[in-house]
Amino acid sequence: MTGEDSSRIIELLQMRLHSLNDLALTLKHIHWNVVGPHFIAVHEMIDPQVDQVRAMTDDLAERISTLGGEPNGTPGALVDQRTWNDYSIGRGEAIAHLGALDIVYTNVITDHREAMQATETSDPVTQDMLIEQLRGLELFQWFVRAHLESTGGLSTRGATTESEAADRATDQARRQP
Numbered sequence: 001m002t003g004e005d006s007s008r009i010i011e012l013l014q015m016r017l018h019s020l021n022d023l024a025l026t027l028k029h030i031h032w033n034v035v036g037p038h039f040i041a042v043h044e045m046i047d048p049q050v051d052q053v054r055a056m057t058d059d060l061a062e063r064i065s066t067l068g069g070e071p072n073g074t075p076g077a078l079v080d081q082r083t084w085n086d087y088s089i090g091r092g093e094a095i096a097h098l099g100a101l102d103i104v105y106t107n108v109i110t111d112h113r114e115a116m117q118a119t120e121t122s123d124p125v126t127q128d129m130l131i132e133q134l135r136g137l138e139l140f141q142w143f144v145r146a147h148l149e150s151t152g153g154l155s156t157r158g159a160t161t162e163s164e165a166a167d168r169a170t171d172q173a174r175r176q177p
Contacts, residue, residue, distance in 0.1 A: 001067075005122040010069035012115045013126065017060045017071055018078045019108055020133075024053045026087040026104060030097045038094035038147070049140045056133045063126055088162045098147045099155065099169025100162035105141035112137060150176065 001009075031046040061071035084107065089100045116130040148155045148169050155172035159165035 001123060006067045006069075009119060009123050009126055010064050010067050012118055013060050013064050013067075014069070014072065015081065015083075016112060016115055016130070017057055017064065017073065018082050019084075019111060020053050020057045020060065021073060021078055022082060022084070023104065023108055024050050024057065026101075027053065029087060030089075030101060033089075033091045034094050034097050035091060036093040036095070042094040042098065042147075045143060049143075052136055052140075056136065059129055059133070063129060067126075089166055092166070093170060093173075095147065095169045095173045096166035098144050099159070099165040099167070101144050102141065102148060102154075102156045102169075103159060103162050103165045105137060105144060109134065109137050109141065148172075 027046050027050045031043055031050070034042045034046075057073070061073065064071040087100070087104065089097055112130060112134050116127055116134060119127040119130065145154060145156075150172065152172070155169045156165040157168075159168050
């Protein structure tokens with residue numbers, strides 16, 4: 001691998017590290033702030049996701065180091081370098097959080113896929129790691145979406161923001177018998 005390729009991949013991985021660190025914090029935020037009749041199901045579903053996302057961050061940081069980089073996991077660097085806003089839902093019903101979380105996962109997965117595709121020819125080792133992480137992230141989104149689907153489809157379909165997805169999920173849940 002060339003030094004130029006290595007530097008480019010380190011930069012990609014650093015953004016994935018920020019994204020997954022942010023996701024782990026967001027998941028804990030949801031874990032602490034979920035309320036309502038589905039509280040326990042969502043509360044208990046989230047912690048294993050946090051643990052696995054944290055393991056993914058460790059893999060990313062170790063790969064950055066292996067490529068000669070210096071992983072930066074500080075909160076200040078995450079906030080300075082991220083291209084997304086803070087999670088927007090505070091204390092709320094489980095279904096609202098799940099609707100918003102669906103959007104979060106969609107964005108994380110989209111960016112992870114772009115990084116995976118960018119490493120296709122230059123670094124198959126990194127690409128393999130990202131593919132494995134995508135497998136886990138997509139599984140977690142499926143778990144979330146299982147709560148948001150009905151015979152009418154996915155309640156968050158077409159939503160582009162966390163609050164819009166939360167509102168759509170809540171509206172659909174209210175219409176269910």
